Amino acid sequence: MPRIPTRLILQAYKHDTILPLLLRECRTLESAKNEMRWLHEHALRISDSITTKRVPTKALVRCSRALLRTMCMARSRGMPLQYILGDQPFGDLDIKCKRGVLIPRHETETITYHAANLIVHEMANGLFRNDNERTPLRILDLCTGTGCIPLLLHALLAPHIKNLSITGIDISSAAIRLAEENHWRNMHLGLLSERALKEVSFRQGNVLDYARDVSLLTNTLHHMPAGRTSDFEPGCDVIISNPPYISPGDYRSGTTSRSVRMFEPKLALVPSESYSGLMLHVDDVPIEDLFYNHIAAIVAISRARLTVLECGNRLQAMRVVSLYKKVLQGRGEISRVVVDVWSVTGIDTHPCAVLIHLS
Amino acid sequence: MMLRHLRNFPVCNSAVQVIPKRFLSISQFFSEKALPPRLKLLDADITTSYLKGTGPGGQKINKTNSAVQLIHKPTGIVVKSQATRSQSQNEKIARQILADKVEQLLKGDESRVALKAERERKKKASRAKKSRRKYRELEKKEVESGEEGGEALRDGGEVRGGQEEKPQKSNQ
Numbered sequence: 001m002p003r004i005p006t007r008l009i010l011q012a013y014k015h016d017t018i019l020p021l022l023l024r025e026c027r028t029l030e031s032a033k034n035e036m037r038w039l040h041e042h043a044l045r046i047s048d049s050i051t052t053k054r055v056p057t058k059a060l061v062r063c064s065r066a067l068l069r070t071m072c073m074a075r076s077r078g079m080p081l082q083y084i085l086g087d088q089p090f091g092d093l094d095i096k097c098k099r100g101v102l103i104p105r106h107e108t109e110t111i112t113y114h115a116a117n118l119i120v121h122e123m124a125n126g127l128f129r130n131d132n133e134r135t136p137l138r139i140l141d142l143c144t145g146t147g148c149i150p151l152l153l154h155a156l157l158a159p160h161i162k163n164l165s166i167t168g169i170d171i172s173s174a175a176i177r178l179a180e181e182n183h184w185r186n187m188h189l190g191l192l193s194e195r196a197l198k199e200v201s202f203r204q205g206n207v208l209d210y211a212r213d214v215s216l217l218t219n220t221l222h223h224m225p226a227g228r229t230s231d232f233e234p235g236c237d238v239i240i241s242n243p244p245y246i247s248p249g250d251y252r253s254g255t256t257s258r259s260v261r262m263f264e265p266k267l268a269l270v271p272s273e274s275y276s277g278l279m280l281h282v283d284d285v286p287i288e289d290l291f292y293n294h295i296a297a298i299v300a301i302s303r304a305r306l307t308v309l310e311c312g313n314r315l316q317a318m319r320v321v322s323l324y325k326k327v328l329q330g331r332g333e334i335s336r337v338v339v340d341v342w343s344v345t346g347i348d349t350h351p352c353a354v355l356i357h358l359s
Numbered sequence: 360m361m362l363r364h365l366r367n368f369p370v371c372n373s374a375v376q377v378i379p380k381r382f383l384s385i386s387q388f389f390s391e392k393a394l395p396p397r398l399k400l401l402d403a404d405i406t407t408s409y410l411k412g413t414g415p416g417g418q419k420i421n422k423t424n425s426a427v428q429l430i431h432k433p434t435g436i437v438v439k440s441q442a443t444r445s446q447s448q449n450e451k452i453a454r455q456i457l458a459d460k461v462e463q464l465l466k467g468d469e470s471r472v473a474l475k476a477e478r479e480r481k482k483k484a485s486r487a488k489k490s491r492r493k494y495r496e497l498e499k500k501e502v503e504s505g506e507e508g509g510e511a512l513r514d515g516g517e518v519r520g521g522q523e524e525k526p527q528k529s530n531q
Contacts, residue, residue, distance in 0.1 A: 031424050034441055081423045089425075089445030106409060106425065106446050107417050246418055256419045269418050312417055345409060351417035 018069055021076040025259060035081055036072075042085050043067040078259040091152045093186050100174045102268035104148040107344045107351040108242050108310060112149050114342060114353065115240055115308040116156035123161060127305050127359065128237050136165035136199070138236040140221075140304070142207045142295060143243045144168030145268060147179025147200075151186055153240070154196045164195070168202045169220060172267060176204045207243070208290070211297035235302040242310040243291030244271050250288075285323070288312070292320045292354075296327040299356065307356040317341045317352040324356055394471050398462040400454065406430040409446065410439070429453045436460050 004023050012019040012029055019036055026032040047064040071084050082088040082097040089095070090104045091113065097103050119137075122128060128137055137157075141149045150168040157164060170176055179202040186192045192200075203220045210217040221236070246269045250256055260269070271290035285293050292309060299307050311317040321339045328337045338357040344350055410426045426441035427449040438460065440453035462470040468477075 026423075030441075035423060038444060080421050082421070085444075089443070089448065091447050092445075102418070103421055105417055106422065109446060110409070242418075244418070250419065255415050257421065260419065260421055264421070310417070312419070313415070345416070347416075349415050 018072045021072040024076045025078060035075070038081070038085065039071050039075070040064075040068055043071065078262050080259055080263050083263060090148045091155065093148070093151055093155060093182075093191050094189060095146050095148045095151070096178060096182050096185060097146060098174070098178055099263065100265055101172065101178050102145045102264055104146055105351075108149065109152070110344050111242075111308065111310055111342075111351070111353045112152045112240075113156070115238075115306075116153055118306060118308070118355070119153075119157060119238060120160045122306060122357075127357070133162060136163040137161055137238070138221075139164070139166040139238040139240065140236045140302075141166065141168040142239065142241040142298070143268070143291070144170045144179055144202065145175050145242070147175075147182045147202055149240055149242065150179075150200050150202070151182060151192060151196070154200050155186075155192055158193050158195055158199075164199045166200045167221065168200070169205045169207065170202070171204070171206045172265070173204055175268075176202050207241075207298075208294050211294040214301050217298065217301075236304050238306045238308075239295065239299055239302070239304040240308045241291070241295055243295065244269050245288055245291070245310070245312045245316060246270050247286065247288035248273060286319075288316065289319060289323065292323060296324055299324075299358075300328060300331055303358060305358055307354075307358075309354045309356075311352050311354055313350065314341065314343065314348040314352050317354050320354045324354070328356070328358070394474055395469075397455070397471065398458045398465075400431065400458050400461065404432050405454075405457070406432060407450065425449055427453050429457050431457055431461055434461055434464055436464070 004027070008029060009020045009023060012023055012032060015029075015033065016036060019032055022032040022035050022039075023029070026035055043064040047060055047067055051060055051063060074084055075081060080097075080103055082103045083099060086098075087094050087096050088104055090109050095104055119139075123137070129135065139150070139153060141153075144150060147168050150166045154164060154166055168179055170179070183192075183196065183200055183202070187194070187196055205216065205220045244267070246256060248270055251261065251266070251270050256269070271287055273287060292311075295307070295309065298304075309320060311320055318341070321341060324339050325337065328339075336357075336359045338359075340355055342353045342355055344352065406429070408428045408430075410424065410428055414420070416422065423444065424441070425444055425446045426439060427446060428437065428439045429450075430437050436457060438453050438457040440449045440456065442452055443449055459470075459472045463472050467473065
């Protein structure tokens with residue numbers, strides 16, 4: 001990483017004596033100033049809430065200044081801004097962030113919006129069953145983390161679809177706890193409708209186990225609330241996922257930023273090399289595509305009409321496209337498979353979404 | 360202190376109580392004419408870009424930059440917003456600014472922004488005028504009390520003069 005020019009440090013210092021601390025992570029003056037503003041607002045909020053009203057304003061300013069300095073120090077050591085502030089906006093929702101759970105990214109937000117638009121569009125075109133009044137539209141989010149995708153999907157789809165059932169699955173119990181906290185919190189803030197209480201749920205489970213043993217997934221899905229009848233079949237209509245997709249090489253080589261490596265859980269970033277369970281065709285699939293390979297089997301079993309997968313870059317997306325074509329087209333019961341890539345920013349090194357339509 | 364509490368008291372705000380027992384100033388909010396509605400821009404005319412630069416993104420880097428840039432294709436106006444941490448919020452803000460700018464370009468003085476600015480300018484002018492009048496009167500009073508305040512008649516005349524100016528203002 002290039003050295004920060006002295007001129008830039010001086011400029012930052014002139015603006016605020018503790019601003020140079022933020023330059024280390026932000027790299028540009030503009031974004032450092034932005035982060036400073038958000039940290040400052042947060043410091044004021046905290047010092048306002050912890051001090052009683054009798055404290056003179058001068059002491060309050062001093063208190064918030066000391067807080068701000070501590071937070072800037074933490075940030076300069078690489079602590080993600082979202083862990084310091086405690087939350088991250090995701091669409092119109094407010095998602096709480098804690099150590100040990102991956103912070104929602106802007107690209108995931110954009111992909112979730114796109115997925116919601118697609119679902120509404122396909123619903124109108126009759127891709128899904130039409131008796132939505134009785135049976136819910138079932139959506140499965142694999143590797144849910146903070147629960148941001150199921151919650152935002154519910155917020156976006158609830159006005160259009162009468163009956164929903166969205167389940168988020170993650171291997172980490174910390175993530176499931178945080179997701180449930182976010183669920184409750186956003187309902188409490190009025191950002192989610194009352195329906196979300198029944199229609200969104202989170203379960204702990206290992207996605208890598210499901211391809212081997214479908215009954216595990218069925219068991220997990222059986223806990224799905226809303227409109228359960230005895231003739232429930234294992235399956236879902238939409239699968240969405242932002243699985244770990246960084247290769248072990250990229251994780252070490254420096255393309256993954258210091259802040260991410262030091263503070264965010266590796267479990268959510270790199271598919272584990274030491275997975276003890278059965279691996280599906282591991283020889284011809286690179287380790288970073290491990291999850292896509294397993295999700296392909298789940299898609300084939302559940303016959304989800306629409307699948308949306310976030311991939312790290314265009315190259316990986318192209319690999320995933322050919323993988324899914326190979327896995328799904330060999331199956332007799334599926335008549336038509338359409339797989340395409342949707343780019344978030346149009347830049348090849350940025351995340352893409354792979355969209356799979358079955359009909 | 361007491362006055363402030365009284366103000367919050369609902370009775371004082373209601374229209375029933377017209378004559379206050381104390382000198383509470385209850386100024387009527389004179390309703391302003393509503394501004395024309397915001398211009399609705401077509402989605403097809405706008406190019407949205409999230410300014411993230413090149414290099415890796417996604418899980419590899421946790422970017423806090425949530426800036427959104429909008430380009431209005433027919434007019435070529437570019438607007439950027441990075442006010443909040445929320446991308447969707449920034450987009451809403453940028454859209455509003457863009458709509459205002461496009462409207463200003465299309466309608467000129469008839470646009471929302473121009474009308475708002477004009478209204479603000481008038482208010483400011485009226486405030487300045489009021490304050491000028493106040494200080495002029497104060498000055499006059501000071502001068503008179505300096506001239507050994509025997510002339511009570513003239514003093515009263517001055518005050519009346521000040522009252523006469525008021526209707527003029529309300530005609531504005």
